[in-house]
Amino acid sequence: MTASLPRDAAGATGATSPSLSVDDFDFDLPPELIAQHPAARRGDSRLLDAGSPPAWRDRGFRELPGLLRRGDLVVFNDTRVIPARLWGFKAAQGDAPHAQAGPALGGVVEVLVERVLADHRVWAHVRASKSPKPGQVLWLGARRPDAPEGALPPSSAPLFAVRTVGRAGPDDSLFELAFPSEPLALLDQYGAVPLPPYITHAPGGEDAERYQTVYARHPGSVAAPTAGLHFDDAVLAQIDAAGARRMAVTLHVGAGTFQPVRVSDLRQHPMHSEWYTVPEATAQAIAEVRALQVEARAAGRADAAPRVVAVGTTAMRALESAALAAEAEGAAFGTVLPGARDTALFVTPGYCFRVVDALLTNFHLPRSTLLMLVSAFAGMDTIHAAYAHAIAQRYRFFSYGDAMWLCREDAGTLR
Template structure:
C-alpha cells in the first residue's frame, strides 16, 4: 500500500508555533530520540546547551553556511497594479526566478518597478516562477540587500523586525542565496561551537540555498505524484575528506539540518560521495536508503510536509509520531524559531512502508 499525505499529519495547537526567537540562541529545548538496545525509542527532554555532551571525539557535524537574502520586494507593474515579489533563486549575476503576486499575472516583456528604486523585466515563466532580469549595473545580492526585506516564513504572523536581521541568520552564514534559513543551525552560538570543539568533534561545511518552494504544501494525496522544488548545493572537497576520515575513525556524520542532509544524500545517490556542485529535487520518503548521514539535528516540521516525510524516513514513522506527540504534550515550540530534535538513523522497520527517493 502506498503512502498518502495523511500518514504524515499530526495535531498542532496554533499557540505552539514560535513567533519570535528566544533571547538566547542556545536556550532552546532539545528532544533527544534515542533508540535503546531493543530498538525502542527513549524520548529525553534536554536543553540545546546539552548538545556537546551528545557528540564524541570522532564525530563530525556538517553545517549549511548559506545566508538568507533580502528576497521580498514590493512594487508596481507598468500598468500601475501593486505587486509583491519573492525571489526563489538567482540563475545568473543579474537574473532570478521569483514568485510574483499580482491581481493580474504580468506578461512576458512587462517592466516591474520594485522598491520605487529600479526596474526589472519579465523574461517569461519557468513553471510556477517568473524569470526576471535585474539591472546589470549592480550585483543582484547587493541590490536585494539594499532594497529588499528579509522574508520570514508564512506561519510567522508578523513582519520582519530589526532582531530578525541577525536571529534569522546562523552565526556561520557566509554564502548568500537562501530565501529561508537552515533553521537547525539557528540554535548554535559561539559557546556551543566552542564546547563541541573541546569535545574533539569536528565541523565541516557545505552550502545549500533554500528556495521558497520549501514552504509550498504538498497538494496531492498520492505522494508518488508530488514533484519537489530544485535547490542548488555545493560540497567542498574538504567536507568529503572530513566525512571519509570520520568513517575511518568509526565516528558519526551528524547533519545539522535537513538542508545539509539533502545535499549529502543527493550527492551520494549515484555512487560514493564526491565534491562538487549541482541541483537536487530529491524527495526522501520512508524506505529511503541513507548513504551518508548517521544522526540529524533538526527543528519540528509542518504537518503533511516533505520534511515530515524526510524525518520519518530517517528515524522511523512510529518513532517520529511518538516524538511529535510527546513534543506537543510537553509544549515544545515548533517550526523555524522553535525547539530542536536530535535523531539517530534507524534501520527501515517492517512497519514503515518502503519507497525509493523520487
C-alpha cells in the same frame, strides 16, 4: 502515522511506496505552539533527545555537545539568507524600464526571489492580480505598509525597474526577471527578510539578525536552515572541545521548503529543486569517518565509532544527494561526490540513507516533505511518538522553535 516500511530496492533510489499517503504525515498542532519569535538568546531553546526511543529526554540545547562522540563529524549548512522579498508595482502600459521621470504605476506586486542567476537575472515568485507578461516592467522597492521602522527603506526611497523575461523553473511556476544591476546588492538595499508564511509579524531588526545562522557565509537562501539558528559561538566551541570536527556544505534553501504536499499519492508530488555545493574537504572528511567506522565494526566497537551528524535537513539532503551523484558515476556506496549541483531529492520512508548517522532538526509542518524525511530517517513510529511527546510538553514548533536529536533507524547495520 503508520509503521515503518522496509527499505526495498525502490526506496534505495528514493522512490516512494504506493502504500504511503500524505495523510500518514498529518497531525494536530495547537496554534499557540508555532513560535513567532526566537528564544531570548541563541542556545536557550529546548532539545528533545529522541535518539534512543522510547526513552525521551527533555534537554536544553546547550547540552547538545554532550550527545556527540569524539571523532564525530558535524556538518553545517553555511548558506546565508538573502533579503529576498520585495514589494512594488507593475509599470503602466508603455512605461520604459529606465525612465528618468517618476514611473507611471499600475497594480501592486510582491516578488520573492528564489534563485540569483548570472547576468543580473533571477528566478522569482511574483504575486499580482494578473501574472506579468514577457517584457512587462515592474517597479520594485516599495515599503510594505505594516513594516516596522528600520525594517525596510522609507516609502520615499526611489523605486528600481526590472523586466519580466518570461516563465522559468522546472514547472514554469517561477518568473525570470532581469535586474538593472547586481541583484544581491539591490536586495540588500530594498529587500526584506523572507519570513515563513506561518510567522505573522512583519520582519524587523530582530529577524534580520536571528533568522540567520552565526556561521552563514554564502548568500542565496530564501529560508533559513533552521536547525542552525540555535548555535552560538559558545556551543560551537564546546563541540570542538568534545573532540568532534566541524565541516560545511552549502545548500541554498528555496521557498518550496514550506510547500505542503497537496497530492494523496506521494509519487505524484513535484519536489522543488535547490542548488548545493559539497567542498572537497567535506567529502574527504566523510571518507575518513567511513574508514574509521569499518575499523570499529571489525573490532566489535561499532557503538564507539564516529558518526556523520547533519545539522538540519538541508545539510542532510546535500550529503545524500552528493552520495547518489557518486553512485551514478560508479563510486562505492556511501561515497560523497564533491562539487556543485541541483537536487530535487525527495526522501520518504523506504529510502536507504548513505551518509548521515545522526540528525539535529527542528519540528516540521504537518503533511510536509521535511516531516517525511525525518520519518524516513528515524522511523515513522519514532517520529509519531516524539511529536506527540513534544506537543504534550509544549515544545515550540517550526523555524523559531525548539530542536530534536535523532539517530538513524538502522544505525546498527553495516552499510
